[in-house]
Amino acid sequence: xxxxxxxxxxxxxxxxxxxxxxxxxxxxxxxxxxxxxxxxxxxxxxxxxxxxxxxxxxxxxxxxxxxxxxxxxxxxxxxxxxxxxxxxxxxxxxxxxxxxxxxxxxxxxxxx
Amino acid sequence: xxxxxxxxxxxxxxxxxxxxxxxxxxxxxxxxxxxxxxxxxxxxxxxxxxxxxxxxxxxxxxxxxxxxxxxxxxxxxxxxxxxxxxxxxxxxxxxxxxxxxxxxxxxxxxxxxxx
Numbered sequence: 072x073x074x075x076x077x078x079x080x081x082x083x084x085x086x087x088x089x090x091x092x093x094x095x096x097x098x099x100x101x102x103x104x105x106x107x108x109x110x111x112x113x114x115x116x117x118x119x120x121x122x123x124x125x126x127x128x129x130x131x132x133x134x135x136x137x138x139x140x141x142x143x144x145x146x147x148x149x150x151x152x153x154x155x156x157x158x159x160x161x162x163x164x165x166x167x168x169x170x171x172x173x174x175x176x177x178x179x180x181x182x183x
Numbered sequence: 184x185x186x187x188x189x190x191x192x193x194x195x196x197x198x199x200x201x202x203x204x205x206x207x208x209x210x211x212x213x214x215x216x217x218x219x220x221x222x223x224x225x226x227x228x229x230x231x232x233x234x235x236x237x238x239x240x241x242x243x244x245x246x247x248x249x250x251x252x253x254x255x256x257x258x259x260x261x262x263x264x265x266x267x268x269x270x271x272x273x274x275x276x277x278x279x280x281x282x283x284x285x286x287x288x289x290x291x292x293x294x295x296x297x298x
Binding site for chain 1 (some may be wrong): 187202216223224225226227231239241267273276286287289290292
């Protein structure tokens, strides 16, 4: 089955800095890669996703890149704000089921 | 329009007992997936229900079972509880079953503690 590795487990940045979270996946058939944000005590919420037919996608301060050859994808957050503090999960899934396999999460802490 | 709702919010059980968790999907959604999220881990897929049938199943023992009702709501049952079953159980709803991706919307979860 699919295996998703996520790094780092904790990321501490100053407000205004950029943050990068990296994930690798094992199944070359995976073709859909969502990212979720989970604030403390709250439900995971989809923040951005990317399909395997594109290499990069942006949404305001958030961007995701995908390297299919290397089987890795990354989340980039620019101009971080304290409200970006949360646990971020990457996931990989593929057609037929689209059941996501999640990484273990990255705790992002943005210091004011 | 209510989003995904789950009940109860918290639950404490002892080893060997049985538990039932409930989920109501977002309005208009017909597919319900269940996940187990242990502390400090990502959600792990348990199973997915569509058209009142289990369509996909993750790597969980058959102590974990479920049901989907005609109104698309769902239950997760866990028998013979173990300490390791302590986790946040998340329900997610979507539209259209498997075969095409539609965004999953998560509920707030049920925190199960097994003593």
